[in-house]
Amino acid sequence: MTDERDSMSPTKIGLQVLWSTFWTGLPIKLAVAVLFLAMGIMHFEGRLGLAFLMLLASPVTVFALPVISAAFDSHLGEGAGIALLFLISIPVDIWAFGVVSRTFFLEKFRKNPPDGLGLTLWWKSAVAGAIFLPILWFLVGTVTSASISMSHSLLDMDMLKAIPVAERISIELTIWGMISTTVLLILLLIGVSIVGRIIRSKAATAGPAPENYQGIVTRWDLMRVPADQTLMLTAMTGAGVALSLLFWSVLPVTTPHPHECCKKEEVKARPAIRPLESLNKDEKLIAQLTAQLDALEKQKAESDKDKTKGKQKASKETASPIQKKP
Incomplete structure (x- = not known):
């Protein structure tokens, strides 16, 4: 069992930790993002919405976003809300990293989680992301452009010119889409493996858990139960109510209204029918x-x-x- 834990691949470690961390922190960050959108302090382009969501969801992109924006002149949007959102995401990611990594150390490694584990893993992963994600952005963009040009050249051959336009578009999309998707997946696996190596190196320096298996299970269960449940429930309920009230208070102000030149004529309601x-x-x-x-x-x-x-x-x-x- 010990050999199996020690031989766990970095990709598997990174994938399990990042996937759980993603779902732990994403709901909080999405709530703040929706609030900022309603307040009108954050706007981003519709075609880059997926990229924005990926950068928002990942706990290792807080330093990568400024690097990508500065190096490749790629603007996800505008407004002070984007920078403020990523700053708010820092403590959320640290907390999510800590919750997931402590559980992972006890369950998978049978190691005693050291103090400040979430902060340590977060800043190391953030630095690695600031280096690796711009490289990924550049390579995927270059490969996509090259594959699009290659698909155009391939279908411009004499033997393929008779293909109808609709089928031609489908073939081109399939060719360059498969190539760029394959490269993206390979690079993502490499990035996940880097995070897994960071986690495994931290686990190598941690001491073994003093409890037996039953003690580890008990400790794991107690970690998920807050010391003051009433205080936690009250704080979460109050935060939810405050965010809801704030959202509904700012939403009518930012609701788009038609311009004067585009207003529709008022249609009077028909009177009620009296038989x-x-x-x-x-x-x-x-x-x-x-x-x-x-x-x-x-x-x-x-x-x-x-x-x-x-x-x-x-x-x-x-x-x-x-x-x-x-």
């Missing part, structure tokens, strides 16, 4: 139409009668001269 009034109006309308129809029929009958009398009179006048001839 009795509608029936009465219909009855009155039918009565009026019936009276008008009767008047028209009467007028037409009189007109036809006058025409008939005129025809009879004309026929008599025509017949009388004929009868007077000898």
Whole structure:
């Protein structure tokens, strides 16, 4: 069992610690990020939203972001909220690193977690991230650009020019997407392995846990239970209520409103339908139409009668001269 713990790969160590640390600190950082977005002190480009989320979620990127922004002229966004958010993330990451690493040392290494373990692992990982992540950013960008050019050149060959446009786009996207994704995954595994080596070197200097397995389990359980549960529950509830009230108080101010030139015309609501009034109006309308129809029929009958009398009179006048001839 001891040999198995000692032979654990750095990649596996780094992946387990970083994955748990990620989920431990991310909810707190996301709550602060949403609050800053509502306050309007932080704006970032939509196409870089995924990169922003990855940098925010990782506990080793607090120093890498300024380096990437300065070296590659890559701006995730603007506003004082971005710098403030990453500063607030520092104590959150230190706390998350401490919680996860103490548990990992007891469970996997059977080692006694030293004091200040979270702070030590955080600053070492942050320095490693400040060196490695800009290299990753540069290599992935270079490989992506080269693979896009290669896919264009490949499909410009005479034997492939007959491919339709839709299929051509799909093939190009598949080619350069697979290449860049593969390079990104390989570099991420290397970065995780570096963090794992930092954790394993720290575990090598730690002393063994004095308790047996049952004692380690008991100690592990007690670590997850706060000394003053009422105080912790009150503090968490108060912080949640304060953040909620602050969020809803600033949200209407930053809610976008349409410009004066783009305002839509106000549409008046239709009055409520009243069946009795509608029936009465219909009855009155039918009565009026019936009276008008009767008047028209009467007028037409009189007109036809006058025409008939005129025809009879004309026929008599025509017949009388004929009868007077000898």
